[in-house]
Amino acid sequence: MNSILTPKNKIYDYSEQLNALQVGTFSDPFSFLGLHKVDESNYEVRVYLPDAKSVALASKPAKFLFKKYLNSDLFLLQVTEQELPMVNKLKVTYANHTRIQQDVYQFSSSISEEALYLFNEGTLERAYQHLGAHFIEHEGAKGVRFAVWAPNAKSVSVIGEFNCWQRSEHFMRKHLASGVWEIFIPELEAQQTYKYSVVDSYGNVSDRSDPFAFKMQQAPGTASVLQPLVSRKKPTSKQLKSRSRRNKIDAPICIYEVQLGSWKRRADEENRFLTYRELADDLVQYVKELGFTHLQLMPISEYPFDGSWGYQPVGLFSPTSRFGSYEDFVYFVEKCEDANLGLLIDWVPGHFPSDPHGLHKFDGTHLFEHADMRQGFHPDWNTYIYNYDRPEVKSFLLANAMYWLNEFQLDGLRVDAVASMLYLDYSRNDGEWIANQYGGRENLGAIACLQDVNRRCYGQDNNIMMVAEESTAWPGVTQSVEHQGLGFGFKWNMGWMNDSLSYISRDPIHRRYHHHEMTFSMAYAYSENYILPLSHDEVVHGKGALLSKMPGDDWQQFATLRAYYGFMYAHPGKKLLFMGSELAPRSEWDHNEGLDWQLLDSPAHLGIQRTVKQLNRIYQGEGALYECDNSPAGFQWIDGDNAEQSIFSFARYGKSKEDLLIVISHFTAQVFHQYKIGVPQTGVYEVILNTDDKALYGSGVTAVAGKQQLIESAAISSHGFENSIVLTIPPLTTLYLKRITG
Template sequence: MNSILKPTNKIHDYSAQLAALQAGVFGDPFSFLGAHKVSDTEYEVRVYLPSAKHVSLVGKNHKSVFKRYVNSDLFLIRVNKDDLPIPYKLDVAYADQTVLKDDVYRFGSNLSDSVLYLFNEGTLEHAYRHLGAHFVSHENVSGVRFAVWAPNAQSVSVIGEFNCWQRTEHFMRKHPASGIWELFIPALNAGQIYKYSVVDSYGNVKDRADPFAFKMQQAPGTASVIQPLTVRKKPSSKQLNNRAKRNEVDAPISIYEVQLGSWKRRAEEGNRFLTYRELADDLLPYVKDLGFTHLQLMPVSEYPFDGSWGYQPVGLFSPTSRFGSYDDFIYFVERCEDENLGLLIDWVPGHFPSDPHGLHKFDGTHLYEHADVRQGFHPDWNTYIYNYDRPEVKSFLLANAMYWLSEFNLDGLRVDAVASMLYLDYSRNDGEWIANKHGGRENLGAIACIQDVNSRCYGHNPNIMMVAEESTAWPGVTNSVNNNGLGFGFKWNMGWMNDSLNYVSRDPIHRRYHHHEMTFSMAYAYSENYILPLSHDEVVHGKGALLSKMPGDDWQQFATLRAYYGFMYAHPGKKLLFMGSELAPRSEWDHNQGLDWQLLDSAAHSGIQATVKLLNHVYKKECALHECDNSPAGFQWIDGDNAEQSIFSFARYGHSKDDLIVVISHFTPQVFHQYKIGVPLRGVYEVILNTDDENLHGSGVKAVAAKQQLIESTSTAAHGFDNSIVLTIPPLATVYLKRITG
């Protein structure tokens, strides 16, 4: 084709630029590549295209061939300013194909100054909508905008299968004030894999996964995947109302904790994982049938090592592809909403692993983590600790929390290892940590970060649950930020868990000497909004399964576990059980295998499952067991001092004092007949639960002889009350009696 465009005959000395291009280190590519005015009347267009044989400039009606610069992959052409076609395209001939494409260096920036400012300020709540890889229409062209924070890098390139992983083709533009690098590349497709090739200040090159990627390869692959930000359907007004009800502080909240890769496996298909869609069809009806109100997933952010169970994530914004696609995960989330089943996920803002494609020394410096190992390295897990004092790190973590809540409309986040974030000396000896500016051990940056995350998450997503796994006596974990609290909605009661497990693990003959381990929790029961957790942490690392913790023969072990669950469901605080707790396995949880569902062929094991199902039903139905969890008005000891017989008796109340349930938990294998117990109110009481019931594989000792399981109080005083009842106390059992008439 004839053209008015002519290759340049004026050879400038571009040897320095060429050397930088060839070395893959070009910090300001837009200053050189693309169309540049070289005189009052001319532009020079410069493109660097490795492996290209010929390159032509194509306008609406024009085409002209570039000239190769000194036998390199740099091509040049001079154009009269009035004849430069805008927009122009490049016709690039390679050895095996010819491609018509846009010059990436003709496009302006696609990031606003306000976005850059807020990111650097630490308040960019939806940073994931700006950083990472996003399909956009830019200057009337469709493509993908890449953006990554690497302020101390000399040069950053986008590399991927679309450019044969050459870091010399797609150098990124740096926004110097913010440290963000950006590039718009037209005509890319979903599913293509990519990384950032980062050249640090010393010239070292590291290929990094995208911290904001919505999808990542599974191990052993380490690349990011171009994935559109799929918008899930918004919950209906009815579903939002259901969420508000199920997450209230006075609601019955019973959580089933799951590690998706080991709930069930397809043994007949090579022991493969179930997919998100299979889990939606299998897991959700099972959890609903057992009566749980919420499902909590151990971390689903992409992680390289199966054995970390997700607690060492590399792709914080990527739902793991182990179980299917991004859209498959959305299907799972939406099915939970359809089933009125609350969905929480574990969130891990306390540390990150050392995988070479991850965040550690991302741009050659300690960018996301503290440089000093006394602040930036976690000795327990050999991981790195976020630098919470850095505003951009706060934007990253804030945006990640907002992403899961806003984009997937989850019920909430269970925040892992909060104590490790709060204390500078966490798991450290003297001399191994650095005090804060006041000389204290509190991590002021982490505290501010947690408070900001909770405030903003609750502010934008009402009726959610932000749950802290916080194992110390830090004050005000569930107080509002305005009241100097951390701003969580709930906190795991690790004290109750440790004390009560210690108690039931003891031989019944010794329990009388440790009675306080079951009663001490009431001394602080109202200091926070508590969840009582029997989580995965209690059945791994040599701790044994819950059943194996119980002493005695088979009968005693199963009876004690049923009684313990009964005590747990009656104790103030919401409930959490790890998957399999309802099956009572004898061995520890193994993430490489599905649960042992054949246990249900045993009446003893199926009796535990039936107990959990019954407890969930009673717990949800009876307001007295959940409405006043966080108020002294909801609990009253009847006899908390009967250590000799290892019997605990107390009353639970709903908002109405007439809504009353009497609870008796007994932890010896003896049977006590004609046992008198005071009751706060006169009336007829009905046995609504007895964990020694034959239907639960108990020994069948009835608390009340009457067939209707009803007993009427008498005006005989006992335990400081004017009225009492006389009943039989079954062995190793918990009994609930509901007052049904006055």
């Protein structure tokens, strides 16, 4: 038996504890290290400091010199009760330096047991304030509290540049009831890097990034970074009112979707990314000039692989450092608010990648993901699926949604790949999935998780936007949770997008046979609160650019795209365009390059940009185009059956029936003169949009003679209406006619 004669002539055997310290598997270090009473009048201080040459009490180093245990890295010192006040700081001498430090094992736990209970319950909305790394003051010392959930680990320690990445210096305390490991380390500094060294039940060691880290190293680095939680400044009452107006169901919402790394690059500086601060100036101003109401960022949670565009995140709580610091991102958010530009970000709760520093088998077990590959693995993306049935995973995802909305005061979240979460058989063949408890294919845990996130987020602030990218006909996506819906505020209309792009990609001579592809969407237009998306997904992976989808010669391609945008802006539903849609590039999007801004030197491409700008201006100025998006009262077909001429005509109404706009979209290269169309109301109509206008690079065919572009209805019946107007229909054009007098 190994033993030692201590300064007070007491003999103790620490061989078992020493071995656990040396191999890094000490599961309960606070029971041994630090200050402990050894008998009625004596205490012993035990510290384990690899590579230390000597240890003493800093107050009287000559008198209180620790003794090595068996020439190991375990140092021992016995003191009396009267000498306890001197046990506050240690003087530690290494080969090349000496430092004064506090013993981390003298500190009690600083984490809330109530918070841990709620975390285990799945309801801890602000788990990010308790888990992770937080700068706090604890028992008179300033430092960082580390807390990580790893219930099945044998031991966990904090490693970092502050302890030379040694996993035997800062073993953490385990809270047995919650499975959370925690330690307070004094005198650490912001921007120091760290990880958790996790030893599983088989003795395997893995070094993991902090799931709750507010900052991470940019790839190829994988460490977490000590980052104080810096909330953005609170919006003013005026800004809060503006946010409330711009996010409502009856508001004009037009969204510009951006991938920050490829909107613009600094070609003169090795093609580098723009920083958050540069984007705060360039991008925000540009989006405002185009007339968009909202900016939507593709995922900005830290991600290792550029080619994933952020959709395989590892650091859900870390704004990517590709574009600058945490504080720089806060600055960007504030600049959006100052410009009255709504800001949404993509949120990815559907899966996570297999990177070894990430969440997969975090504590040696399938902790965040399902153990069964039929439930826990995505065959499409080679990623892992969260175990939505596990309460702690629900707390993790709920807290992440709350984090972006609370700390950055964003307008909302666009939730990626919702369909992949809802269906157990998503992208799986028979035999490759497991039915739920009722024998169905619905993922009940994911449904409950989404409902809880939406209910709590809207319950905290009903002026936000929670948007679902849901590609199926799942019922009630935007219905309230109380009415058995998923509780989202908006849903992407993928059906409209697929059908309309299919139609518009056809040769005009064939469009007459596919007329229904442009009209079918009105059969379900009011079943959800829809956003019409022309997103990044439509211009990658060999699909080509939007312009390249258009058939015909060069002029016809541009004309068709302008007319298509005009149709989109008049169709019920909010609008979303991916960056570059206003430039009409000929090649599909490449995330490794910035947009081709030189296209604007061409009148044809400039005409597309002017069309988008004009559409945004008209859209926001005409209540008929947005106020009743979700009501049949806002839309009326005039002629939805003119397949022969490929003409669609309809009326849009505002909340007042007097607020009327007539829309005519024509998708052949012919010109139709003396075209009669019925109108619901008598009066004078003004042409406020003609996508064939020469200023937009059109052919210049006018719908109505004269500079005023006015036409008065006549009491001649047509299309089931008692009154009509007669005008010229230009080629490949969308027209908007506004009723200006009765």
